[in-house]
Amino acid sequence: MVAKKQKGKSKTTPRVGRPNKINSVNVREALIQAGVSLLETTSLEEISLRKVAAKAGVSHVASYHHFENKHALFSAIAEIGFQKYFEAYQIELQKTEQDFKGRYRALGWTYFQFIMNNRQFARIMFGGMGVESNLSPTLSSVSRRTYRQLHEIIRMGQNLGYLEKGQTREKTLASWAMIHGIAMLFLEGRLQMKNDINEMEKFIQTVTEYAYNGMKT
Incomplete structure (x- = not known):
């Protein structure tokens, strides 16, 4: 049945x-x-x-x-932060000459603006907060892109004769240290933001110019 x-x-x-x-x-x-x-x-x-x-x-x-914990979540958030930064750099790049000086200035100003406008993001991305990028292949890759970006600009300056050739890695780290350092001084309140955004941009660009002036031929 x-x-x-x-x-x-x-x-x-x-x-x-x-x-x-x-x-x-x-x-x-x-x-x-x-x-x-x-x-x-x-x-x-x-x-x-x-x-x-x-x-x-x-x-x-x-x-x-x-x-696994909130630091794992912060790693995922940091990835978004880096993507936001790269997008902001591309937008800033369209406003300037895309030669060595234009790219260098755009990167410095974008880096500074991003940190000041996204302070919590910046603390996760650059300030530690228990985030270990080596444990996240995606985050490790995207975070290294910031270094490679600046490294390519420095090499461009060397190839075009703006900067002395040799020690590209050291020149990249010196530039990064100056740009990051000035941003951190403002972020921590050791330096006060100017009310006029144009004056602020001019100030940051002057600082970044000092960085590459020391590497000229």
Whole structure:
């Protein structure tokens, strides 16, 4: 005897455990965006996975399916920060001559503006906060791009005769140290921002020019 099939739609038993791949991606993205949103109102020290999960509208337990701790979340946020920085540099580059001096000045001004306008991002990207880029291949790659970007500009200056040839790595690090250092002095309040944005830009460009003037032939 063959058993009769029941009429109507068969009931399905809901899956228990981790969300499927599509939902998993959505949850991870929601957590990252919630973390980015919290940066606007909450200090880094006060941000926790529990707060991020609540902001994203997911359970605290679900957050651990995607991030081991808040530093792992910060790594994902740092990746977004670097992408925002690169996009800002491309926009700034369109406003100037794309020769050596134009690229060098655009990079210095973009770097400074990004840090001052995205202070929480900057602290995650450049200030530590327990973020270990070597544990995240994607973050490690995107963070090294900032160095390679400046390294290429320095090499360009050397090839065009603006800078003395040789010790490209040392010249790149010296430039980065000066640009990053001046940004940190403002970020930490040791130097005060000027009210006029044009004066501020002129000041930063003057500082960056001192950096490459010392490397001239």
